[in-house]
Amino acid sequence: MNHPYLDNSYETRLKRKMSLVRWKNWHIDPLLSILLISLTLVGLFILYSASNENPEIIGKQVWHLLLAFTLMITAAQIPPRRYQQWAPSFFIMTLILLIAVLIIGKVGQGARRWIVFGPLRFQPSEMMRLALPMMLAWFLAEKPLPPSLKQLALCALILIAPVLLTAKQPDLGTAILIALSGVSLLLFAGISWKIVISFLSTGILTAPLLWHFMHHYQKERFLAFLNPDRDPLGSGYHIIQSKIAVGSGGWTGKGWLHGTQSHLSFLPAHTTDFIFAVAGEEFGLFGCSLVLLLFLTLFGRCLYLGTQAQNGFSRLLIGSLSLTFILSAFINIGMVIGILPVVGVPLPLISYGGSAMLVNMIGFGIIMSIHTHKKLYSS
Numbered sequence: 001m002n003h004p005y006l007d008n009s010y011e012t013r014l015k016r017k018m019s020l021v022r023w024k025n026w027h028i029d030p031l032l033s034i035l036l037i038s039l040t041l042v043g044l045f046i047l048y049s050a051s052n053e054n055p056e057i058i059g060k061q062v063w064h065l066l067l068a069f070t071l072m073i074t075a076a077q078i079p080p081r082r083y084q085q086w087a088p089s090f091f092i093m094t095l096i097l098l099i100a101v102l103i104i105g106k107v108g109q110g111a112r113r114w115i116v117f118g119p120l121r122f123q124p125s126e127m128m129r130l131a132l133p134m135m136l137a138w139f140l141a142e143k144p145l146p147p148s149l150k151q152l153a154l155c156a157l158i159l160i161a162p163v164l165l166t167a168k169q170p171d172l173g174t175a176i177l178i179a180l181s182g183v184s185l186l187l188f189a190g191i192s193w194k195i196v197i198s199f200l201s202t203g204i205l206t207a208p209l210l211w212h213f214m215h216h217y218q219k220e221r222f223l224a225f226l227n228p229d230r231d232p233l234g235s236g237y238h239i240i241q242s243k244i245a246v247g248s249g250g251w252t253g254k255g256w257l258h259g260t261q262s263h264l265s266f267l268p269a270h271t272t273d274f275i276f277a278v279a280g281e282e283f284g285l286f287g288c289s290l291v292l293l294l295f296l297t298l299f300g301r302c303l304y305l306g307t308q309a310q311n312g313f314s315r316l317l318i319g320s321l322s323l324t325f326i327l328s329a330f331i332n333i334g335m336v337i338g339i340l341p342v343v344g345v346p347l348p349l350i351s352y353g354g355s356a357m358l359v360n361m362i363g364f365g366i367i368m369s370i371h372t373h374k375k376l377y378s379s
Contacts, residue, residue: 133320306319
């Protein structure tokens with residue numbers, strides 16, 4: 001006769017296994033979902049203070065989150081083979097929309113980035129953050145890795161077009177993220193470090209030539225990064241106020257709702273690009289470290305799921321989506337604390353806004369789809 005404790009332990013394990021089966025029937029990864037919910041709740045918590053307790057902003061962000069999680073769950077239901085089949089069509093369609101933006105796009109804040117269809121308003125450049133890695137993963141999926149020089153040249157042509165079209169809008173921040181999504185995928189494809197170093201060296205040597213193609217405000221931002229005090233009330237204002245906010249938080253911060261830089265309107269864009277400065281002022285180094293830990297744990301979980309992928313397309317796509325996500329977070333944090341130029345990249349899942357939020361969550365839905373549908377690849 002079995003001991004009652006052993007019976008209970010077996011029943012507990014059985015219930016846990018059945019619970020995981022139910023999650024997989026929905027094609028949802030439990031741990032990744034918990035991490036996403038935790039990070040978005042932390043984001044709402046910070047945004048509530050950053051917005052000066054504005055119920056309209058919080059209400060809109062909650063709506064963005066509900067829509068984003070719905071799209072994530074929907075994306076997770078689609079088998080990965082469908083994404084692989086749709087990749088070329090999706091890329092071409094998004095590229096056409098990027099061209100259309102330059103012709104019929106709506107101008108806002110000095111940039112032509114949006115396409116409007118009635119009540120629908122969206123940025124095709126954000127869609128390209130998914131379309132480009134899907135296209136490159138499709139292109140390299142059935143080829144031996146690492147890719148040859150000829151294949152790398154073709155990948156470069158695929159990558160350059162959307163990056164230049166996005167930079168033309170102008171939207172340097174999103175153009176950088178699109179470029180990172182492509183470059184990160186090539187890194188996961190195993191390209192030689194000699195090639196990487198050669199490209200970096202070429203980029204550094206040709207960087208002075210790019211100066212002549214930059215917009216005036218972009219030049220000012222770069223000069224402000226080198227020396228914010230050259231124009232403390234103009235181009236250097238964002239960086240100076242952000243560093244004041246982060247530095248004044250100390251180890252434990254001033255406390256939730258007690259930040260002065262954002263509440264007294266010294267800190268610009270405190271609900272969007274510079275929301276991490278609000279976290280630094282109110283929660284200090286300790287609170288910011290917890291936020292960073294959440295980001296890194298989320299990134300680590302995605303990489304682990306990538307190791308479980310069963311074909312080249314899936315592994316490359318998960319690697320690109322994961323690395324682009326964490327790099328966008330580090331770029332935002334870097335510009336907030338003054339170690340990188342201001343390029344207009346929001347803090348993913350925390351900054352106020354809809355387009356970037358939706359794209360990131362669809363990306364996580366694709367990652368969950370690859371993981372939970374992996375049995376479909378077994379023969």
